[in-house]
Amino acid sequence: MSVYIAALRKLSSRFRTALSLMTDWVIRATPSTLVRRYLRAGLSLEDVACELGLPDTTRLTQAIELDALPTALKPLLEPGNTIPRPFWKQSIENSIKF
Secondary structure, rough: OOHHHHHHHHHHHHHHHHHHHHHHHHOOOOHHHHHHHHHHHEEOOOHHHHHOOOOOOOOHHHHHHHHOOHHHHHHHOOOOOOOEHHHHHHHHHHOOOO
């Protein structure tokens, strides 16, 4: 029994360390820093699909390829490309319905 408890403690310690490494920057960041990071980040194809409530990018990709959506979304079809969030908010978000 003590072998299992020792193993669980070791795993728990490793988990806490990993969690700390992943989240410490969020805890140290001020709310305004987080907001700025959110607003400055470009939106990828996956991000846009998520914002539209789609489970994946399949339907969004098809709609962009068929010119059923604004041509400003075409760059998202290239791997690694993004569109600026302000552009998305002002120009496109409210005009697209799935």
